[in-house]
Amino acid sequence: MAQFELLARCPTTRARVSRLTLAHGTTMLPTFMPVATQAAIKGLTPQQVESLGVTLILNNTYHLNLRPGTKVLSEAGGAHKFQGWNKNLLTDSGGFQLVSLSKFTTITEEGALFESPFTGEPTMLTPEESISIQHAIGGDIIMQLDDVVPSLSPDHARVEEAMERSVRWLDRCITRHNASGKQDRQNLFAIVQGGLDLELRDRCLTQMLERKDQVAGFAIGGLSGGEEKDVFWRIISRCTEKLPEDRPRYSMGIGFAEDLLVCVALGIDMADCVFPTRTARFGVALTPHGPVNLRLAKYANDFGPIDPECPCPTCAEGTSRAMLHGTMTKETTAATAVTIHNITYQARLMGDARNAILNGTFPNYLKTFFATYFGDVGYPEWCVNALRSVGVDLLEGGEVKVVSGSGAKWE
Amino acid sequence: MSLSFSVGKSSRFGPRTGTVSLLRTGTSISINTPALMVATSRGVVPHLGRDQYKRTSALRWISVPFESFLENSPPIPTLQPGSNPLHTFLGFNPSQNLVVMTLRDPADPSETPANGNDYVSASTARGMKKITPAQWRNHVHACVPDIVVALPDIPWTSPPFSQKRITKSIERTATWLANLLAPAPHPLNILVHMAGGISEPARRAFTDSLTETLYGKEAEAVHPHKCLDDGVVGYVFDLVPLRKAMESSPDDARDNQEETVALLKASLLSARPNKLRVVNSPASPHEILRLIRDVGVDVFDAKWAQDAAQIGIALDFVFPVPSEAAKGKQRDLGHNLYRTDYAHDFSSFADSLQDCSCGACAPLAPQTVISHSAIDAHVPATSAPAPYTRAYVHHLLQTHEMSAHSLLIMHNLAVLDTFFANVRGVLERGEDLNAHVDRFATEYDETLRVMDEGRSMWKDVDFARGKGRLARERAAAED
Numbered sequence A: 001m002a003q004f005e006l007l008a009r010c011p012t013t014r015a016r017v018s019r020l021t022l023a024h025g026t027t028m029l030p031t032f033m034p035v036a037t038q039a040a041i042k043g044l045t046p047q048q049v050e051s052l053g054v055t056l057i058l059n060n061t062y063h064l065n066l067r068p069g070t071k072v073l074s075e076a077g078g079a080h081k082f083q084g085w086n087k088n089l090l091t092d093s094g095g096f097q098l099v100s101l102s103k104f105t106t107i108t109e110e111g112a113l114f115e116s117p118f119t120g121e122p123t124m125l126t127p128e129e130s131i132s133i134q135h136a137i138g139g140d141i142i143m144q145l146d147d148v149v150p151s152l153s154p155d156h157a158r159v160e161e162a163m164e165r166s167v168r169w170l171d172r173c174i175t176r177h178n179a180s181g182k183q184d185r186q187n188l189f190a191i192v193q194g195g196l197d198l199e200l201r202d203r204c205l206t207q208m209l210e211r212k213d214q215v216a217g218f219a220i221g222g223l224s225g226g227e228e229k230d231v232f233w234r235i236i237s238r239c240t241e242k243l244p245e246d247r248p249r250y251s252m253g254i255g256f257a258e259d260l261l262v263c264v265a266l267g268i269d270m271a272d273c274v275f276p277t278r279t280a281r282f283g284v285a286l287t288p289h290g291p292v293n294l295r296l297a298k299y300a301n302d303f304g305p306i307d308p309e310c311p312c313p314t315c316a317e318g319t320s321r322a323m324l325h326g327t328m329t330k331e332t333t334a335a336t337a338v339t340i341h342n343i344t345y346q347a348r349l350m351g352d353a354r355n356a357i358l359n360g361t362f363p364n365y366l367k368t369f370f371a372t373y374f375g376d377v378g379y380p381e382w383c384v385n386a387l388r389s390v391g392v393d394l395l396e397g398g399e400v401k402v403v404s405g406s407g408a409k410w411e
Numbered sequence B: 001m002s003l004s005f006s007v008g009k010s011s012r013f014g015p016r017t018g019t020v021s022l023l024r025t026g027t028s029i030s031i032n033t034p035a036l037m038v039a040t041s042r043g044v045v046p047h048l049g050r051d052q053y054k055r056t057s058a059l060r061w062i063s064v065p066f067e068s069f070l071e072n073s074p075p076i077p078t079l080q081p082g083s084n085p086l087h088t089f090l091g092f093n094p095s096q097n098l099v100v101m102t103l104r105d106p107a108d109p110s111e112t113p114a115n116g117n118d119y120v121s122a123s124t125a126r127g128m129k130k131i132t133p134a135q136w137r138n139h140v141h142a143c144v145p146d147i148v149v150a151l152p153d154i155p156w157t158s159p160p161f162s163q164k165r166i167t168k169s170i171e172r173t174a175t176w177l178a179n180l181l182a183p184a185p186h187p188l189n190i191l192v193h194m195a196g197g198i199s200e201p202a203r204r205a206f207t208d209s210l211t212e213t214l215y216g217k218e219a220e221a222v223h224p225h226k227c228l229d230d231g232v233v234g235y236v237f238d239l240v241p242l243r244k245a246m247e248s249s250p251d252d253a254r255d256n257q258e259e260t261v262a263l264l265k266a267s268l269l270s271a272r273p274n275k276l277r278v279v280n281s282p283a284s285p286h287e288i289l290r291l292i293r294d295v296g297v298d299v300f301d302a303k304w305a306q307d308a309a310q311i312g313i314a315l316d317f318v319f320p321v322p323s324e325a326a327k328g329k330q331r332d333l334g335h336n337l338y339r340t341d342y343a344h345d346f347s348s349f350a351d352s353l354q355d356c357s358c359g360a361c362a363p364l365a366p367q368t369v370i371s372h373s374a375i376d377a378h379v380p381a382t383s384a385p386a387p388y389t390r391a392y393v394h395h396l397l398q399t400h401e402m403s404a405h406s407l408l409i410m411h412n413l414a415v416l417d418t419f420f421a422n423v424r425g426v427l428e429r430g431e432d433l434n435a436h437v438d439r440f441a442t443e444y445d446e447t448l449r450v451m452d453e454g455r456s457m458w459k460d461v462d463f464a465r466g467k468g469r470l471a472r473e474r475a476a477a478e479d
């Protein structure tokens, strides 16, 4: 079973630093997990990913089950060997993709019924089946199958049903997992559901905490679906308030820098998102001053790197914004170079957060981040509110504009 | 920055080995010939990252077609500050990479508007641009490549070409070379494209115009050289326009392979034998071997092997063919990894090269790993990473993951680099090249069926994504 050690706590916020030891090594938390949907991070070899200081990546079960399929993965000796990745790996349950990629998915108590993309036949993904597929993939962390409802669903009864069902499905996942004999190498995480309703979240938490001894960690699901950011952080905050100290906490589908840091301040340890890799393919590089859209004409003659302080190979090798501008969308290497940079940016953001928490300077780190990143356009109000709730006042001692809405920065 | 070429046995025609040496302040690059030259697109080796450049030992000699940069005025690389601007801009290492700057992409067969008396039509993403010899000279001096190909007048309108057009081509190419040879603060290492199209007399005439001693104003213009040929380090032959012209010619009985050899020989008959001979766009290792054996070509671009990586082919051939191997059916030069046969094949890419040292067959654990916090502790793996497998690349190709092509390009360049090293070995040991070439031709399919098949499957995956695709794949897998 996973080893989880708390190393430091921020005396002001709920942020913490911990060490998670799994079958493929140690990952320092809080961390951001890049997504390797099809057993590859877009354009990169596993050696390249490892060189960026990444120790935990995510594979998508839905995709790997379709291609190459569990037979090939088993023959290869698991997804680690198949893709040549010898660090830690997390797989999702496949449920989220089923709901978002397949139009005809219907959820029954037995599982998720969907149309097979191969044959068009009705196919059932049960909690047990999801766990078995994840066993074949061999991820160090595996996720329970949960009943996912879009976070903006107005159907309260459906949200409640999905929450209760997710608890029942967790039990079925635990039973299958414990019967497998794989608990020594693979670790099951529960997923807290309950939509945007604090009371439902509480009920879910109460029931899932009763199963704490059977799970290695907890994820917070059912968010990042377009809900108000001011609601989003309150749900995260309620969950982290109640989740046990001695289990890692994973916020699913979070990738913007400000979201990550707010979540860390609220006590989140892990997050994943396709955002940094997807946005790279559109020519957007992440920097401490906000995203830089390299396709804009103003970068055609810019011979500086994306970020002179960045240790990634793209910046360290001196790849200029001009060169990236000229090749973006025309040569795959441009997207790959920015992907390398963006993954490094996320890893650095979280690594710097770890350092700050260890040094007891995390509130200052937050203030510096927001001043550098949002100083020119104004702070998102929800970030100000969220951080105030854990004792950090971003507005203290400065005249800064505050903007409502998501406040996400773009170029 | 001076370039020299020493060639061992400098008989006019026939196989030869040599060494190209480039002296640059502080460094020198030495490349043994016959050798390969890596092709680029928009200044990058397609699918290869800068961190991978360093680990790709086949990447020494690089050809940079410049035309794509003409979409900006002035072209962006000409504005790059610092020394070695072209290397710096493109991320090539001045102490390892020899960079050749040429105007047009020699592999692009598309027709263009006619050239003029003082301009060449070049193709960019923003349409055709005219470029004059004076502009070319300025760009070259601003970019400081190691070698530059003088602007040639290659007709890219529809063949066949009249004698008048060929004559013009010869005259302009010589004049534009003279323009580049005019005295400058930094002397250039110049290659000249051998003009004359598919007419042997025209090609001989062009060479004569290079070697004839100049007088008066013409001599002053290229001082201190006595003739144009004095100012060049070698000759370039582009095979794509030759093939196009041969195909449009009415004579069906001709043998294009033999004729190519004859055309190259016509150009070299009265040229100095000790200059570099560079060929762009050979179609296969078979053609490379013939041009080494029959003409004595020194450098070939690797475009065909790079294209193979683009369409999912992992090259798998070796030269010389081991004597016990030459039995049975002709073999393909590589594996089309799109084929579902490879879905369960966990072997490395090549059977014939068990010790391939490329980044895919012998991946190295990262030498440095970025540490993001004080408690990050990188634990190096106890064993070297396993070779990438055909099954994994098959999966990457089917799922449209670009790292498939990165792995294949590293491998294909390594296979071709090994091929050239072995050709040099055969020549240095004084073995019978002819017998080896024949055995190679018997062993491996020259028609490149596997490339055609890969190309069509690549197109299927590339363009026919969408509904029903998985079902079609499943059906194909069950066939």
Ligand SMILES: [Zn+2]
Binding pocket: A306, A307, A310, A311, A312, A313, A314, A315, A316, A340, A341, A342, A344
């Ligand atoms: Zn960077």
Ligand SMILES: [Zn+2]
Binding pocket: B349, B356, B357, B358, B359, B360, B361, B362, B410, B411, B412, B414
């Ligand atoms: Zn290889």
